[in-house]
Amino acid sequence: MYRPAFVPIHPDAIERPAGHGEALFREGDPCDYVFELCGGIARGVSFMASGERQISAFFFPGDQIGLPVAESYRFTAEAVTDVRYVCHSRARWHESLVRSWREEGRLLPSICAEQDPIFRRGIIIGRHGLLVRLCAFFISVIDRLPEEDGMIVYPLSQVDVAAYLATSPESVCRGLRQLREMRVIAAPERERMVVLDRARLEAIASGAHS
Amino acid sequence: MYRPAFVPIHPDAIERPAGHGEALFREGDPCDYVFELCGGIARGVSFMASGERQISAFFFPGDQIGLPVAESYRFTAEAVTDVRYVCHSRARWHESLVRSWREEGRLLPSICAEQDPIFRRGIIIGRHGLLVRLCAFFISVIDRLPEEDGMIVYPLSQVDVAAYLATSPESVCRGLRQLREMRVIAAPERERMVVLDRARLEAIASGAHS
DNA sequence: CGGCCCATTGACAGGCATCAAGTCCGGTGG
DNA sequence: CCACCGGACTTGATGCCTGTCAATGGGCCG
Numbered sequence: 001m002y003r004p005a006f007v008p009i010h011p012d013a014i015e016r017p018a019g020h021g022e023a024l025f026r027e028g029d030p031c032d033y034v035f036e037l038c039g040g041i042a043r044g045v046s047f048m049a050s051g052e053r054q055i056s057a058f059f060f061p062g063d064q065i066g067l068p069v070a071e072s073y074r075f076t077a078e079a080v081t082d083v084r085y086v087c088h089s090r091a092r093w094h095e096s097l098v099r100s101w102r103e104e105g106r107l108l109p110s111i112c113a114e115q116d117p118i119f120r121r122g123i124i125i126g127r128h129g130l131l132v133r134l135c136a137f138f139i140s141v142i143d144r145l146p147e148e149d150g151m152i153v154y155p156l157s158q159v160d161v162a163a164y165l166a167t168s169p170e171s172v173c174r175g176l177r178q179l180r181e182m183r184v185i186a187a188p189e190r191e192r193m194v195v196l197d198r199a200r201l202e203a204i205a206s207g208a209h210s
Numbered sequence: 211m212y213r214p215a216f217v218p219i220h221p222d223a224i225e226r227p228a229g230h231g232e233a234l235f236r237e238g239d240p241c242d243y244v245f246e247l248c249g250g251i252a253r254g255v256s257f258m259a260s261g262e263r264q265i266s267a268f269f270f271p272g273d274q275i276g277l278p279v280a281e282s283y284r285f286t287a288e289a290v291t292d293v294r295y296v297c298h299s300r301a302r303w304h305e306s307l308v309r310s311w312r313e314e315g316r317l318l319p320s321i322c323a324e325q326d327p328i329f330r331r332g333i334i335i336g337r338h339g340l341l342v343r344l345c346a347f348f349i350s351v352i353d354r355l356p357e358e359d360g361m362i363v364y365p366l367s368q369v370d371v372a373a374y375l376a377t378s379p380e381s382v383c384r385g386l387r388q389l390r391e392m393r394v395i396a397a398p399e400r401e402r403m404v405v406l407d408r409a410r411l412e413a414i415a416s417g418a419h420s
Numbered sequence: 421c422g423g424c425c426c427a428t429t430g431a432c433a434g435g436c437a438t439c440a441a442g443t444c445c446g447g448t449g450g
Numbered sequence: 451c452c453a454c455c456g457g458a459c460t461t462g463a464t465g466c467c468t469g470t471c472a473a474t475g476g477g478c479c480g
Contacts, residue, residue: 046333050417054336056329069325098308111279115325119266119284122332123256126264126376128437130468158427166336168469173428190427190477207260338469340436368459378437383460400445400459 015084024066024077024085031068034093037061040083041155044075044118045163055164057117058156060144065114068093081155125166127207133165134175135205138185142195151192223296234276234287234295241278244303247271250293251365254285254328255373265374267327268366270354274320278303291365335376337417343375344385345415348395352405361402 015038018024024035027046037059044056044065056075059065065077068090088096117140124136146153158176162169179185184201186194195201225248228234234245237256247269254266254275266285269275275287278300298306307320327350334346356363368386372379389395394411396404405411 048333048337048417052337052417054333056332069321074326074329094311098311101304101308111321115279115328116284118325118332119328122266122328122335123258123264125332126335127258127262128376157425159425166338169427170429170470171468174468177428207258207262367457369457379459380438380461381436384436387460 015086018079018083018085020079020082022079022083024079024083024087025073027074027076028072030072031066031070032090033066033087034064034068034090035066035077036064036086036088038084038086041080042077042083042085043080043160043164045078046075053163054166055160057114057121058141058164059113059117063113063117064093064111067111067114069111069115080160121164125164130165130167130171130175131178131204132207133167134161134172134179135184135201137161137165138195139202139205148192151188151194153191154193155191223298225294225296228289228293228295230289230292232289232293234289234293234297235283237284237286238282240282241276241280242300243276243297244274244278244300245276245287246274246296246298248294248296251290252287252293252295253290253370253374255288256285263373264376265370267324267331268351268374269323269327273323273327274303275324277321277324279321279325290370331374335374339417340375340377340381340385341388341414342417343377344371344382344389345394345411347371347375348405349412349415358402361398361404363401364403365401 018040024042025033039061042059042063042065044059046054046056048054058080059077066073120140124133124140127133127136141156142152158169158172162172165172176185176187179201180187182200184195184197184204186196188194223246228250234252235243249271252269252273252275254269256264256266258264268290269287276283310320330350334343334350337343337346351366352362368379368382372382375382386395386397389411390397392410394405394407394414396406398404
C-alpha cells in the first residue's frame with residue numbers, strides 16, 4: 001500500500017500515478033502533504049468502528065485534498081479510477097495559499113474543493129427518499145464527469161454510490177432502474193450514461209413528486 | 211474532537227447580542243463578515259427547494275462561523291439560545307489568520323471550528339439506525355454543552371435535533387424515551403439531562419447494539 | 421476455464437415517516 | 451390574576467420504504 005512517507009520535500013509539480021483502489025493517504029495520518037488531483041477520480045472514505053464504510057466525497061481533477069484542516073487526515077483518500085496527482089508539502093502549500101491571498105485577495109478557493117463537496121454530501125443524504133438522494137447526487141457530479149460521444153463517462157461502482165448515499169447497493173440498483181424506466185437517464189453500456197431529461201432529474205432532486 | 215481555546219481574535223471587537231431565533235447571516239449573502247460566537251448556541255440551517263429544513267451543524271462559544279470558504283454563505287446561521295457574538299470584517303479576519311500562522315505555524319485552527327462539525331454531521335447521519343445516530347450526536351455535543359449541578363444544560367429542541375439528524379421529531383422523541391428506559395440518560399427536567407452510562411452511549415454510537 | 425466481484429432481481433420483515441390526537445408549557449392580553 | 455393560544459412534546463396506529471438475505475447472471479482477469 002502506498003504511504004506518502006517517501007515523497008520528496010520539493011516535488012516541483014511532479015505528477016505521480018496511483019492505481020485503481022490505491023490509497024493516497026489514510027485517516028489518522030499526520031497532514032504532512034496536500035494532494036492535488038490532476039487526472040482521474042478519488043474518493044474520501046471513512047470507516048466506522050463497526051466496520052461500516054462511508055464515502056464522504058468524490059474528488060475530481062483540480063481538487064486539492066488532504067488539507068491540514070486538522071492535525072491528521074479525517075478520511076482515507078483512495079483512487080477510484082487510475083489517478084494522477086501532485087503532492088505539496090504542507091509548508092509550501094501554506095506559502096502559496098498566503099501568496100494567492102496577497103495577489104488576488106482570495107484566500108480560500110482551494111479549500112472549497114475539499115470542504116464544499118463534503119458539505120453538499122451532508123445536505124444530499126439528509127434528504128428523504130432514495131430517488132431524491134440519487135438525483136441530487138447526479139446533479140452534483142455530472143458536470144464534473146468527463147464526456148465522450150455525448151455520453152457521460154461514469155466510472156463509479158454502485159457499491160461506492162451506495163456508500164456515498166448511505167444506502168445499500170441494491171437500493172441504488174433499483175433507483176437506477178427506476179430512472180431508466182422513467183426515461184430520465186439511459187445507460188447504454190456499463191460505466192456510461194446519458195442524461196435524457198435533465199429538467200426532470202432536477203425536479204426530482206428538488207423534491208417534486210414523481 | 212476539536213475544542214478551540216476561547217481566544218477572541220480581536221480584543222477591541224464589540225460583542226453583540228442576538229435573540230433566540232434571530233439570524234446572524236443568511237444563506238446566499240456575500241461573505242463579508244466572520245462571526246465569532248462568544249456565548250450561547252447557534253445552528254447552521256439550509257432550506258431545500260421543497261421547503262425541507264436541515265441543520266448542518268450546531269455551533270458553540272469559541273467557534274467561528276461564516277468563513278469565506280465560498281463567495282456567499284452556504285447556510286443561514288440562527289441563534290438557538292440567546293447569543294453573544296463578535297463579527298470581524300473579512301479583511302481583518304484574514305489578517306489575524308496570517309498572523310496566527312506566522313506566530314504559531316498553524317494556519318487553520320479556526321477553520322476547524324466550522325468545517326469539522328459539518329464533516330462529523332455527514333458521518334453521523336450516514337449511520338444506520340435511529341439510536342445509533344442519536345447517540346453519535348450526543349457524543350459529539352455533550353462535551354461542548356455547559357454543565358450545572360451535574361446536569362447538562364441542553365437547550366436544543368427535538369425539532370432541531372430531528373432536522374440535524376435527518377429524521378422526524380417523533381422519532382427523536384421515541385429514541386430519547388428508549389434511552390431513558392435503558393438508563394443510558396436521564397432527563398429530570400426539560401432542557402436538562404444527565405448521562406448515566408457514557409460507555410453504553412458510546413457503545414451504541416459505535417454500532418455495538420444492533 | 422474458473423474464480424471473484426459487481427450488478428440484478430425477488431421475497432420478506434422491520435424500521436421509521438406520517439397522520440392524528442392529546443398533554444404540557446410559556447407567553448400574551450384581557 | 452386568569453383565560454387563551456400557539457408551539458413543543460408525547461404517544462398510538464398504520465403503511466410504505468428500504469435494508470437484508472438469497473440466488474442468479476455477467477464481465478474481468480489471472
